[in-house]
Amino acid sequence: MIRLVMLIALLSAFLALGPTTVRAAAPSSEEVQQLRKEIDLLRKQNAASEARIQALESKLTDVQQAQEKKDQELDAKIEGGTRTTAAGSVGDIVDKWFGDNRFIVTGYGQGTFDWQRNDGTSTFGARFNPLFLYRVTDRVLFEASPEIELESTGETNVNLENAQADIILNDYMTFVGGKFLLPFGDFIEHIEPAWINKLATKPLPYVEGDEGGLLPFSDLGAQVRGGIELFDTEGVSVDYTAFMSNGPRFEDSALGTPAIGTPFLTNNVDLNKGKGFGGRIGLYPIPLAAEMGRLRIGASTYDGTWDDKEGLWFAAWGLDFAYQLDELEVRGEYLQTRRQLLGQSTDHRDGFYLQAAYKLSRLGIEPLNKVELVARWSGLQQHGLAADDVLGTEARPGNPRELAFGVDYWLTPSVVGKLEYDWEFGDKVRNDNMIHLMVAVGF
């Protein structure tokens, strides 16, 4: 029995140790050399990696220190709110009286020279639009802007362009009450001021309503408005405005003899009980991080009864867009209006403009760096409006088209000299040429 057990043990040991003995055969000298080479290579690679890590760590420390320094500088600026305007400025003087710059006078002024071939006019002109801002609290602002303009009759015309209280109700809604610029389209609210408008003239549909344009520039009433970021994405947002107002009024509203093409009249005291209402919605679809420029597309409407018996409607709607990428800017609008007339066909008018501008700042040539080239095509369709219909009114007859070319020279971001050439033509329109020179100062 003992022998049997020993035999089994020996057999087991042989089976267990046998293969190991085979595997443990000594490596050849070539294999050893190869392994040594590989080890040397790995050591070198390791040393190179360590050196690289040290270099990166050193660079990281430099970056961290630089960042810390920048943060400290930024903190100091944020803390101090460093004043960078010259001491003793108008702001300082106003500060003494009103405190903490709650009250500010800003706005713009312009000097012009206009030459028109058909009318034979060649005249200088001027206009001044101060904008008074009073910040009552961080959520309440009062703003007013009188427009002071020289009339061709020799008189000085003063018109209250807007006077409104703005109350921020929450992050998404602001209440506005008073006389406000009509929140319709892009031109009236955003680019009408002379230092912003890249041309000396307005596009044909946006000549002011009392001068034959398609819309009044302001109205009295109340509105809610705001902007909301979408999808938590910087640059992507939607904005809205909804308003109720006195509504549209025309020069013939109370006369009982309405005519096609009659200009608007400011509806300071509502001529009827019916109110005007309207709104605008705008969308910014391109994220800032995409670096593909900024695009805004919008849609607007403005409606209301315009006669003293509240039976006849005025309705307008429009679409607009604006796109900006570096030195390039393109914008355009289309709008359409319809005014019901008693016993006559509807006064149906529509208009458009398309404008492109390009700054030459990339040329790197000093005088041209501040030059911007502008071109605009605009037009009006005045259905059923013949020259005879507009005798004695400001409205333009026919279906005019206008090509305008401009060269702007920007002395500062808000001081510009403009030279503009206009060519007007179209159906039932007498061709005309105009040259405009303007110096506009935003302050």
Added chain:
Amino acid sequence: MRRTNVRALATLSILVGAVVLGRPEATAAEEASEQKAAASEQRALVRKGAREWSAYCGSCHNARPPGERSPAEWDTIMLHMRVRANLPAGDAQALLAYLRSR
């Protein structure tokens, strides 16, 4: 019984002392941490405003340089621009933080 009372009183005193003395240290640390977080948040807001300044302001008019106005003047102007341009609240705050910081 008396010895037990003394021990309980001593333990209570130590606990109260720890709470009273420990609290200011914890509050100071918390305050420092909160200040650091607020400063970091403010810096992030300024950087967001710097990114948006040219694109947002420039979509209607040339972006006005921050140095043109004092911080208090920017407070009033940005309130006006927030309403006129229908700026989302977060963007208006970021632009104001940037304009005030220069």
